[in-house]
Amino acid sequence: MKKIVLVYSGGLDTSVCIPLMREEYGFDHVITVTVDVGQPQADIAQAEERARKWGTEHYTLDVKAEFVTDYCFPAIRANGDYQGYPISTSIARPLIALKAVEKAQELGATAFGHGCTGKGNDQFRLEYIMRTLMPDAEIVAPMREGRLTSSGLREPWTRSEEIDYCVAHGVEIGQTKDKIWSIDENLWGRSIEGGHLEEPNYAPPEEIFQWTKSIDDCPNTPRLLKIGFENGVPVSLDGESLSPLELVTQAHAIAGEHGVGRVDVMEDRMLGLKVRENYECPAAVLLLTAHKALEALVSTQGELKFKSMVDREWGELAYKGLWYDPLKEDLEAFIGKIQERVTGTVTIRLIKGSAIVVGRESKFALYNEDLASFDSKTFDQADSLGMVKMHGMQSKMYWKLKHG
Numbered sequence: 222m223k224k225i226v227l228v229y230s231g232g233l234d235t236s237v238c239i240p241l242m243r244e245e246y247g248f249d250h251v252i253t254v255t256v257d258v259g260q261p262q263a264d265i266a267q268a269e270e271r272a273r274k275w276g277t278e279h280y281t282l283d284v285k286a287e288f289v290t291d292y293c294f295p296a297i298r299a300n301g302d303y304q305g306y307p308i309s310t311s312i313a314r315p316l317i318a319l320k321a322v323e324k325a326q327e328l329g330a331t332a333f334g335h336g337c338t339g340k341g342n343d344q345f346r347l348e349y350i351m352r353t354l355m356p357d358a359e360i361v362a363p364m365r366e367g368r369l370t371s372s373g374l375r376e377p378w379t380r381s382e383e384i385d386y387c388v389a390h391g392v393e394i395g396q397t398k399d400k401i402w403s404i405d406e407n408l409w410g411r412s413i414e415g416g417h418l419e420e421p422n423y424a425p426p427e428e429i430f431q432w433t434k435s436i437d438d439c440p441n442t443p444r445l446l447k448i449g450f451e452n453g454v455p456v457s458l459d460g461e462s463l464s465p466l467e468l469v470t471q472a473h474a475i476a477g478e479h480g481v482g483r484v485d486v487m488e489d490r491m492l493g494l495k496v497r498e499n500y501e502c503p504a505a506v507l508l509l510t511a512h513k514a515l516e517a518l519v520s521t522q523g524e525l526k527f528k529s530m531v532d533r534e535w536g537e538l539a540y541k542g543l544w545y546d547p548l549k550e551d552l553e554a555f556i557g558k559i560q561e562r563v564t565g566t567v568t569i570r571l572i573k574g575s576a577i578v579v580g581r582e583s584k585f586a587l588y589n590e591d592l593a594s595f596d597s598k599t600f601d602q603a604d605s606l607g608m609v610k611m612h613g614m615q616s617k618m619y620w621k622l623k624h625g
């Protein structure tokens with residue numbers, strides 16, 4: 222018996238994969254795995270319902286808590302970002318692939334299927350994990366390979382061909398042919414693609430947003446929120462200790478209510494395509510803003526400068542899905558060390574789309590009120606004169622050389 226584990230979202234692309242795997246790729250046993258990383262419950266229910274209709278052996282795996290602690294929190298410590306995008310889809314892929322691998326090993330499957338096309342980043346992320354952990358596994362990506370036409374050539378699938386193909390195989394996919402957005406969701410963010418959204422100069426319509434209120438609908442009164450951190454990860458909101466998952470869930474709701482978290486970037490994808498991308502990442506934007514503010518209070522100038530380089534490298538590796546890369550491990554050793562002092566509280570003011578830092582405190586603060594204050598007696602201002610005179614010595618010499 223040829224068994225395959227299909228990473229199954231329940232959407233149209235992955236649904237088409239089921240009959241294709243049976244008919245074109247010769248798998249007589251399709252196992253569908255839907256990994257719950259915080260997508261809407263309706264999507265999970267739809268995946269389960271469709272898996273039942275297709276007659277697959279189905280598993281839904283709830284990994285939300287693990288996703289927060291082992292993926293989102295490390296991303297906070299590294300200020301996880303790629304070109305302004307909080308890498309929300311990116312960091313979920315390694316965990317989804319890991320769960321598919323674990324299922325395959327448990328059930329004795331030696332092949333994987335996924336619904337990624339050949340244009341995006343997710344094919345890299347999923348397959349890197351699968352190929353690392355099960356190098357001999359066969360990987361089938363029907364959407365990337367395209368539809369076999371009567372002339373024997375392959376062409377990309379169109380949405381209506383996919384819908385017709387499902388119907389021809391006895392499963393009605395209740396999606397209208399003109400559904401235009403391709404959406405990926407998890408508790409760290411929501412990515413919206415498709416239609417005209419990839420065009421750099423197309424203003425996104427309000428209807429694409431679901432997690433963040435529009436400025437017009439936001440409350441007129443600001444909300445002050447205190448976020449407590451320990452060792453670089455958030456542990457409390459307004460003084461109340463929360464589990465990681467509960468904290469992210471609440472941060473998501475509060476930020477979304479105030480319209481915080483919309484991200485619109487030009488993104489350089491892994492294949493080199495430059496594409497405009499829209500995201501809603503309320504929890505990520507809020508928590509990253511607070512984390513950076515606390516780091517700025519407790520780290521030295523040199524540490525901050527160096528860490529911004531480390532963070533950028535980390536973000537790029539995470540974006541590429543290279544979750545087990547040795548450089549990522551090395552960077553995390555540095556990040557782990559510096560986060561030992563990222564403990565304290567940040568106060569954020571949320572108002573109409575912005576999350577503004579209005580306060581920060583920590584027992585590790587490198588701020589000294591007496592030294593910084595204008596009327597300090599400890600700091601003898603006359604002492605700076607010598608330093609001021611010497612400031613820029615080499616550049617003053619250069620000026621002289623150049624201008625005589």
Ligand code: ARG
Pocket residue numbers: 308309310311341342343403404405412413414488498
């Ligand atoms: N461009 C983003 C990334 O590479 C999001 C891709 C999400 N996919 C989707 N079908 N919306 O992480």
